[in-house]
Amino acid sequence: MEEVKGFVRRVLLFKFKAKTAPDHVKKLIKDYSNLVNLVESLKTWHMGKDASIENLHEGFTHVFELTFEDAEGIAAYMVHPAHLKFHERISPHLEKIVVIDYKPTSFHT
Amino acid sequence: MEEVKGFVRRVLLFKFKAKTAPDHVKKLIKDYSNLVNLVESLKTWHMGKDASIENLHEGFTHVFELTFEDAEGIAAYMVHPAHLKFHERISPHLEKIVVIDYKPTSFHT
Numbered sequence: 514m515e516e517v518k519g520f521v522r523r524v525l526l527f528k529f530k531a532k533t534a535p536d537h538v539k540k541l542i543k544d545y546s547n548l549v550n551l552v553e554s555l556k557t558w559h560m561g562k563d564a565s566i567e568n569l570h571e572g573f574t575h576v577f578e579l580t581f582e583d584a585e586g587i588a589a590y591m592v593h594p595a596h597l598k599f600h601e602r603i604s605p606h607l608e609k610i611v612v613i614d615y616k617p618t619s620f621h622t
Numbered sequence: 623m624e625e626v627k628g629f630v631r632r633v634l635l636f637k638f639k640a641k642t643a644p645d646h647v648k649k650l651i652k653d654y655s656n657l658v659n660l661v662e663s664l665k666t667w668h669m670g671k672d673a674s675i676e677n678l679h680e681g682f683t684h685v686f687e688l689t690f691e692d693a694e695g696i697a698a699y700m701v702h703p704a705h706l707k708f709h710e711r712i713s714p715h716l717e718k719i720v721v722i723d724y725k726p727t728s729f730h731t
Contacts, residue, residue, distance in 0.1 A: 566697060614672070615685045616671075
């Protein structure tokens with residue numbers, strides 16, 4: 514197993530509250546994506562809506578993938594004013610959330 | 623928002639049972655990675671261990687990222703004998719699991 518050098522990934526699963534209007538969800542996601550322009554240590558940002566064909570997604574509706582150069586980059590993001598402000602705005606709209614950080618590795622055979 | 627063409631991603635979060643020996647976890651993960659050599663529709667396979675600095679990972683210990691060309695590729699993978707055999711071997715060792723499929727998109731500003 515070989516480490517893919519040079520980045521740490523954060524995956525987030527969100528379930529938005531049913532009472533949050535779809536247009537407001539879209540606006541929040543647009544603002545979320547804009548953090549890549551505001552926070553130096555945030556290198557890439559991707560998202561996707563649940564499209565599961567099994568029923569093992571535990572009700573989560575959205576996936577977000579963020580990449581950083583290293584763990585220090587995540588720490589810097591966590592306390593960045595733009596992230597803190599966004600966090601305060603989105604939190605009331607989330608029914609549940611999982612956040613996990615990891616250094617992706619793969620097997621080369 | 624623009625769709626990244628040409629692939630569907632599956633993210634899985636696993637929490638292995640405490641009673642499963644670390645060496646057996648390693649073996650299972652190695653066998654898991656080998657599916658990329660056995661299942662035509664499985665295009666990439668990466669994994670990472672939890673390295674969270676927040677405590678929002680809900681006890682999940684491992685992340686897996688698989689990519690497929692399309693949803694049909696996932697469906698083909700689901701019923702592939704190599705996957706079914708692996709699924710049968712790993713299931714008794716998992717305390718909990720989340721599986722979510724999505725087409726990654728990103729904002730280009």
